[in-house]
Amino acid sequence: MLLEYTSLITLIALTAILAFSFYAVLIAGQLSLAQLGLASLAAFTSSLVVPAEPLFGFIPPLAVGIVFGMSVGVIAAFILGLPVIRLRGVFLAIATLAFGEMVRIFLINQTWTNGAQGMGFPKLVGIEIAWIALVVVAYWFWRLSGSRMGRAFAAIREDELAATTMGIDVARYRMASFVIAGAVAGLYGVLLAYFSRFADPNEFSFTAAVDGLVTAVVGGVTLFVGPILGSVFLSVLPELQRVLGVNAGWIRPTISGVLLLVVILFLPGGLSGLIPRRKSAKRLITDPAVRPDLPPLASPGTELVSLQGLGKSYGGVHAVRSVDLTVNAGEILGLIGPNGAGKTTLVNMVTGLTPPSTGTGVVLGTSLTSGTKAHRLAQAGIARTFQQIKLFNRLSALENVMVGGYRITRDTMLRRLLFLPSARRFEREAVAMASAQLIRVGLGDKAATAAGDLSYGDQRRLEIARALASHPSLLVLDEPAAGMNHVEAGLLSELIRSLATDGIAVLVIEHNVRMMLATCDRIMVLNFGEVIAAGKPADIARDPNVLEAYLGSSGSDADADAASELAAADLAAVTAESPREHPDVPDGTPARGEAAGPGDQANPSTATEPEDNR
Amino acid sequence: MQLFLDGIFLGSIYALFAIGFTLVFGILDRLNLAHAAVFTAGALVGIEIVTRFGVPIWLLIPIVLIVGAVLGILIERIAFRPLAGRHDAHFAGLISSIAFGAILLSLLQALYGADTRRFPPGAFPRARLEILGATVSLLQVIILVISVTLMVVLTWLVAKSKLGRGMRTIAENPHAAAVLGLNVGRISSTTFALSSALGAVAGVLFTLNVNAASLGIGHAVELKALAVIVVGGMGSLPGALVGGLILGLAEVLAVNYIGSSWRDMVAFGLLFLILILRPQGLFGARKTREV
Numbered sequence: 001m002l003l004e005y006t007s008l009i010t011l012i013a014l015t016a017i018l019a020f021s022f023y024a025v026l027i028a029g030q031l032s033l034a035q036l037g038l039a040s041l042a043a044f045t046s047s048l049v050v051p052a053e054p055l056f057g058f059i060p061p062l063a064v065g066i067v068f069g070m071s072v073g074v075i076a077a078f079i080l081g082l083p084v085i086r087l088r089g090v091f092l093a094i095a096t097l098a099f100g101e102m103v104r105i106f107l108i109n110q111t112w113t114n115g116a117q118g119m120g121f122p123k124l125v126g127i128e129i130a131w132i133a134l135v136v137v138a139y140w141f142w143r144l145s146g147s148r149m150g151r152a153f154a155a156i157r158e159d160e161l162a163a164t165t166m167g168i169d170v171a172r173y174r175m176a177s178f179v180i181a182g183a184v185a186g187l188y189g190v191l192l193a194y195f196s197r198f199a200d201p202n203e204f205s206f207t208a209a210v211d212g213l214v215t216a217v218v219g220g221v222t223l224f225v226g227p228i229l230g231s232v233f234l235s236v237l238p239e240l241q242r243v244l245g246v247n248a249g250w251i252r253p254t255i256s257g258v259l260l261l262v263v264i265l266f267l268p269g270g271l272s273g274l275i276p277r278r279k280s281a282k283r284l285i286t287d288p289a290v291r292p293d294l295p296p297l298a299s300p301g302t303e304l305v306s307l308q309g310l311g312k313s314y315g316g317v318h319a320v321r322s323v324d325l326t327v328n329a330g331e332i333l334g335l336i337g338p339n340g341a342g343k344t345t346l347v348n349m350v351t352g353l354t355p356p357s358t359g360t361g362v363v364l365g366t367s368l369t370s371g372t373k374a375h376r377l378a379q380a381g382i383a384r385t386f387q388q389i390k391l392f393n394r395l396s397a398l399e400n401v402m403v404g405g406y407r408i409t410r411d412t413m414l415r416r417l418l419f420l421p422s423a424r425r426f427e428r429e430a431v432a433m434a435s436a437q438l439i440r441v442g443l444g445d446k447a448a449t450a451a452g453d454l455s456y457g458d459q460r461r462l463e464i465a466r467a468l469a470s471h472p473s474l475l476v477l478d479e480p481a482a483g484m485n486h487v488e489a490g491l492l493s494e495l496i497r498s499l500a501t502d503g504i505a506v507l508v509i510e511h512n513v514r515m516m517l518a519t520c521d522r523i524m525v526l527n528f529g530e531v532i533a534a535g536k537p538a539d540i541a542r543d544p545n546v547l548e549a550y551l552g553s554s555g556s557d558a559d560a561d562a563a564s565e566l567a568a569a570d571l572a573a574v575t576a577e578s579p580r581e582h583p584d585v586p587d588g589t590p591a592r593g594e595a596a597g598p599g600d601q602a603n604p605s606t607a608t609e610p611e612d613n614r
Numbered sequence: 615m616q617l618f619l620d621g622i623f624l625g626s627i628y629a630l631f632a633i634g635f636t637l638v639f640g641i642l643d644r645l646n647l648a649h650a651a652v653f654t655a656g657a658l659v660g661i662e663i664v665t666r667f668g669v670p671i672w673l674l675i676p677i678v679l680i681v682g683a684v685l686g687i688l689i690e691r692i693a694f695r696p697l698a699g700r701h702d703a704h705f706a707g708l709i710s711s712i713a714f715g716a717i718l719l720s721l722l723q724a725l726y727g728a729d730t731r732r733f734p735p736g737a738f739p740r741a742r743l744e745i746l747g748a749t750v751s752l753l754q755v756i757i758l759v760i761s762v763t764l765m766v767v768l769t770w771l772v773a774k775s776k777l778g779r780g781m782r783t784i785a786e787n788p789h790a791a792a793v794l795g796l797n798v799g800r801i802s803s804t805t806f807a808l809s810s811a812l813g814a815v816a817g818v819l820f821t822l823n824v825n826a827a828s829l830g831i832g833h834a835v836e837l838k839a840l841a842v843i844v845v846g847g848m849g850s851l852p853g854a855l856v857g858g859l860i861l862g863l864a865e866v867l868a869v870n871y872i873g874s875s876w877r878d879m880v881a882f883g884l885l886f887l888i889l890i891l892r893p894q895g896l897f898g899a900r901k902t903r904e905v
Contacts (some may be wrong), residue, residue: 031705083890089704090645090848094840095889098882101837105879132670206837210712212649250724257717264709265696394701 003237012235015215019227020137021184022216027150028177029157031093033209037100037555038076038182040204041188042069044113046190047121062124065190066133067609073186074179081178085171095213100209107201125195134228135555139182140417143226147413148406153177155403158392167378167407167470170596217411218263220270229271233263265480284398284435284447285428291436292408292429298505300330304474304505305350309359310368311391311529312345319345321529322359329473332496332506334520334537336513338549343509344387347476350507351384352377364473379407383467384476387509393452395444395600401434402605404469408433437465441495456483464495470542475499477508481515493519513550516522517541525549616748617866623754625862627820630761631835632842633768633854634812640849641785641805644694649813649839650832652685652723656814657827658722661731671738675760675815682814683807689714690806695799715757719829730828738822756809757819764812769851771808781805785849842883847895856896858883877879 018035025032050065070081084095107113142149148472152173156165164170193199211234219230225525237259241252267273298304305327312320320342327333350363352374361368364380383404392400402409408429413421438444440462446454451462459482467475477496481489500506500521510516516523517537525533525540527549533540540546621680631653638646656678663669665874693710697703772778778800783791792798820835821827840862846853861881868880888895 023804026705068705087889087893090639091844091889091893095886097840097884098836098889101882102886103876105876105882111874207833214709214712217705250720253720254717257713261710261713261717264706264713268700268702268706359658488652 001232004274008235008239009515010125010127010130010195012231013127013134014188014195015212015235016228016231017130017137017184017188018135018212019215019230021181021188022139022213022225023141023219023221023224024179024181024184025201026168026216026221026360027157028153028174029160030174030177030182031213032096032178033093033206033213034077034080034096034099034233035181035188036105037096037183037202037207038073038185038208039192040107040199040201041076041103041171041189042072042186042437043118043121043189043199043204044107044201045069045072046193048112052122056583060124061122062129062194062424065124066187069186069190070183071186073182073189075182075186076118077179077182077185078175078510081175083176084296091151095205096211100204101206104201104204104261106405113201116202117179121193121197121199122505123194123197125191129517129552130191130195131186137187138224138228143229145224147407147416148411148430149173149176149413149425151399151403152406154395154399155392155406158394159390161353162386162390162392163403164374165353165378165382165384166404166466166516167375168403169375170371171334176484190247213369214260218260218270220267220272222269222274225344226272232259264521282430284438284444285432286435286439287432288436290428290432292433294408297471297473298329299571300328300503303327304331304365305507307350307359307368310346310349310356310361311358312342312349312354312476313357318529320349320526323531325524327474330500330503331522332500332520334516334523335509335526336511336516336523336540337509337526340528341526343526345529346526347384347478347507347509351382351476378470381407381470381473382476383470383472383474384479385460385463385467385480387478387482389456389463390449391462391466393458394450396448397451397454397465398431398434398438398447400431400462401437401469403491404466405430405433407470434469437468438462440468441465441529442491454557457485457488460484460490468499474505474507477506477510479509479511481510481512489515615745617870618863619745619748619750619754621863621866622859623750623823623862624866625859626758626761627816627823627858628835628838628842629855630765630812630819630859630860631816632839632846632858633765633851634809634816635839636843636846636849636854637768637772637809637812638805638842640851641781642694642802643785644704644711646694646809647708647836648689648711648715648718649809649898650688650836652810652813652832653686653719653817653820653835654827654832655718655722655827656682656817657821657831658726658731658817658829659785659814660821661733661827662726665734668734673757674745674818678814678818679811681821683809685718685814686808689802689810690699690803695804697801715832719832722729723829728829730826732827734827735822739832751823757822761816761819764815765851767853768808768812771854772851777801777804823864838868840879841881844885844895845888847897850895850897853895853897892899 002332018039021035022032046069048067049068050061051463053063054060055064079101080096081496084092087095108115113119152163152168155166155168156170156173160170189204213229215234216227217230218233219228237256238252241255246252246255263271273296303326305325307323307325309322309324310320311318311322323346325359335346345354349356349361349368352368352372355370355372355455356368364371365375365384366380392403395403412423412426415426435444435447438447441464443458443461443465446458451459454462460483464477464480481492485493489512496506496508498521499586508520517540520537522535523537524531524539525543525546532545532549533543631649634901635646635649638644650903653880659681660674660678664674669677691713693714694707694756697706697710700706739752743755772781780791780796783794783796784798784801817827817831820831840859842857845860846855846857861884864880864884865877869876872880
């Protein structure tokens with residue numbers, strides 16, 4: 001009985017290994033169709049080196065083939081990755097598909113492969129070896145999923161730009177996933193050839209690549225068992241129909257097609273989505289003893305950011321002109337100005353996302369040039385939030401913050417493979433660090449909620465927690481209070497002050513002028529890319545240039561004059577009250593606060609627009 | 615000259631297939647992998663209609679256009695619309711359209727069997743013409759005229775008509791388009807219908823050119839169409855036209871000068887180079903991300 005199915009069961013294992021090769025790239029948000037090309041390269045070249053007798057008398061020929069095939073997969077994937085890794089989405093898929101087809105045509109035209117007639121291989125792989133290989137591969141991906149590397153892949157898949165600003169070297173990790181996929185593909189190629197005893201380059205075609213992709217997606221990429229489930233489902237389906245007496249011909253592919261359609265339409269996470277996930281990564285660890293030892297921050301007053309004449313122009317448009325700026329440890333610098341004043345461009349330059357066109361700048365010891373990488377600055381100690389929220393929406397709140405801790409945690413992949421106790425300790429430290437930040441921003445009870453399901457204000461707070469998890473020296477907040485009511489804004493203001501007390505330098509952009517005057521140590525006002533005022537909040541509130549920028553030309557129109565005086569009085573009143581520990585503004589002032597600025601039109605409906613560029 | 619003309623004839627069919635492919639990608643940002651099955655369906659249904667009813671070519675094309683359009687609407691409704699709003703709509707759409715294509719192919723197999731089919735002899739004029747020293751059949755000229763006409767009509771439709779404005783609005787921002795009161799669902803359906811109508815006609819014309827159709831013809835063309843739309847620029851209609859012609863010419867020249875076994879290397883080598891050197895293609899615009 002079982003013997004009858006030996007071949008089927010072996011093929012399930014091999015197909016699952018192929019699906020794992022797709023899984024390896026899909027978890028990092030990449031779609032590669034080069035897998036079959038890599039597999040066939042590995043299979044055919046291995047025939048050139050696999051000896052007939054054990055090597056040195058004790059190394060089995062298959063072991064030589066596997067090691068060689070996986071090396072070929074790794075090297076070929078790396079070489080292919082060098083030019084194509086910067087492509088995204090469909091473009092990457094098509095480039096890798098072209099590579100696969102080029103390999104196929106190349107191998108068909110070689111004499112040593114016998115071309116399209118195919119090539120014989122000795123039978124070295126049976127059911128046991130296939131399943132042992134699958135178990136090893138699955139084990140590897142199981143241990144990957146809870147490691148820092150696994151989290152980095154997930155972060156890249158969800159939002160590359162946000163991942164970069166956590167200090168993750170996106171290009172390196174994308175290449176890593178590519179190379180891992182190459183190794184698994186090489187393994188698959190060798191095993192398949194030495195199992196089926198025959199291979200012809202045309203078997204490793206586009207259609208086969210699509211089948212592998214379908215297996216991986218049907219199984220789902222949210223859990224490491226996905227590829228196995230997908231392989232079982234798609235391999236057993238035709239066999240089941242045969243046993244049930246369904247006629248060969250058109251009915252079987254029809255039923256398979258319909259079932260595939262049903263799975264993809266109604267099971268968003270694939271088959272593995274049916275398995276409930278373990279909750280361990282969603283539980284807080286509040287024991288302060290578990291938290292990692294962190295290096296001390298720079299002593300208050302140390303200069304962290306120093307910009308001289310920094311400017312950025314797009315074509316003829318000067319987004320930012322010649323800004324001089326310093327930020328010291330432990331101080332809160334506010335950046336205000338009407339919409340389009342260049343505030344976000346300025347902080348993008350400071351965080352390395354936008355290279356400056358003119359001027360010089362040094363941020364945490366790194367100078368800003370066109371070659372400055374955002375992840376390097378993040379590694380140096382910058383963390384930031386975004387005007388348009390960029391969370392990893394499908395990860396839980398706690399997982400988001402743990403990604404933020406990338407900079408201060410250690411990679412645990414190898415330790416987890418060997419089940420070393422230190423792996424568990426480091427992971428607990430990462431959870432403890434993240435838990436502390438979540439609790440600090442008031443999201444302790446929402447740790448297990450997916451970030452995308454949080455309310456708008458909570459998402460803003462979660463972004464701050466994620467930024468704090470990296471233990472930054474400089475924290476950049478881009479409109480953190482947008483969409484918050486005045487009570488929430490008050491709490492936020494308190495939080496920002498407490499961060500500065502800890503010694504963090506905070507650079508904050510915000511349209512809520514009332515909150516800014518109460519929170520910041522210094523304020524800089526930008527308009528049309530130029531600094532029009534800078535100084536203490538009380539002085540800024542009385543500065544005529546600032547009032548004009550916010551209220552338009554004052555002078556001829558009596559109404560404008562009146563409004564300007566009202567706003568000035570309003571601003572002055574706030575600063576007079578208490579610049580420091582009175583952020584929580586009582587009574588119905590928001591209406592007047594809004595009158596202070598035409599730039600106060602933070603628009604939550606467009607800001608929450610999901611932008612899924614994959 | 616003979617080579618040049620052969621390349622143009624072949625290229626115009628690639629272009630017609632690719633232009634439908636790229637239309638859906640450019641406007642809805644989805645790659646519809648059922649397009650190849652529609653191509654096959656157009657070919658086989660076309661042969662069936664001619665065999666059974668003996669319709670002339672000028673009647674055959676409109677019928678196949680309608681068949682293709684209906685298939686396109688089905689693809690949109692069944693394989694794409696249920697995925698709207700899902701975070702993995704890209705991957706899922708690839709897979710669901712593959713599944714739809716597989717179902718369509720298996721149904722075609724049920725109707726027409728797995729064997730190669732041909733048009734009945736004498737169904738179409740067999741006249742030959744001499745142009746500048748090269749021999750071409752009247753049929754090839756008709757193929758070229760039909761495909762160029764359809765592509766010009768489509769390009770005009772997208773550029774000038776109200777429907778085309780709606781399509782381009784959706785391409786820019788589907789959410790804003792819905793807010794502006796555009797019926798996004800209906801325009802998406804129409805886009806798929808147009809795309810598939812052209813795909814089906816490309817199938818008929820391809821079969822007319824080589825006079826043989828089997829279940830597998832779609833796959834080879836699909837791969838080449840991917841090359842065409844990348845070379846021309848993803849989503850660009852004129853790009854697909856030029857890309858198709860370039861590929862047709864390159865293939866014919868490659869067969870003649872390098873050998874048929876290396877023919878496909880030309881297409882994929884070209885594709886790979888373009889992706890590395892100019893990912894947006896010859897006519898495509900590069901999209902940038904905002905912070």
